[in-house]
Amino acid sequence: MADYYHYLWSTTWPNLIVLFLIWGFVLYGLVWKFVGTWRYAHDAWGFLLLAGKTLIWIGVLGIYTQLLFFSQPDWLSQPGYILGSVEGKAYDSGARSYVLDVRTGSVQNQFYVDHNVYEQLNIEDKVRLIYLPVRREVVRCELVGSLL
Numbered sequence: 001m002a003d004y005y006h007y008l009w010s011t012t013w014p015n016l017i018v019l020f021l022i023w024g025f026v027l028y029g030l031v032w033k034f035v036g037t038w039r040y041a042h043d044a045w046g047f048l049l050l051a052g053k054t055l056i057w058i059g060v061l062g063i064y065t066q067l068l069f070f071s072q073p074d075w076l077s078q079p080g081y082i083l084g085s086v087e088g089k090a091y092d093s094g095a096r097s098y099v100l101d102v103r104t105g106s107v108q109n110q111f112y113v114d115h116n117v118y119e120q121l122n123i124e125d126k127v128r129l130i131y132l133p134v135r136r137e138v139v140r141c142e143l144v145g146s147l148l
Contacts, residue, residue: 004132007132008072016068074132080131085126089123095112121143129141
């Protein structure tokens with residue numbers, strides 16, 4: 001499980017850093033407005049205005065957070081596990097990625113792997129994969145058995 005979230009962090013850290021910075025700036029600004037309102041505006045109108053601004057900023061933060069989860073939905077998913085045999089290997093020049101076909105029973109799935117894994121695996125090798133369920137990228141590949 002730690003490999004899964006480490007891999008997600010390594011592929012999405014720029015998006016997460018920007019999201020954390022937006023959250024930090026907005027929360028800092030709201031706290032600063034609250035302190036200013038508490039010190040200088042002791043009437044109900046100042047606090048109602050602050051409550052309205054807070055609701056607007058909560059909406060903005062919610063939208064930015066939803067955008068992150070729409071672009072990186074694997075953060076909300078459990079890692080996928082599969083045990084099967086390699087049925088095919090290919091290089092997809094359009095996507096510039098290596099594709100691995102793994103068969104489990106009668107079901108054949110496609111996964112994206114890096115160059116090193118692609119070169120080390122052979123057809124009919126038995127593998128155990130941990131992968132991102134939405135993007136179908138392999139996080140960890142263990143060779144269980146080989147015909148060679």
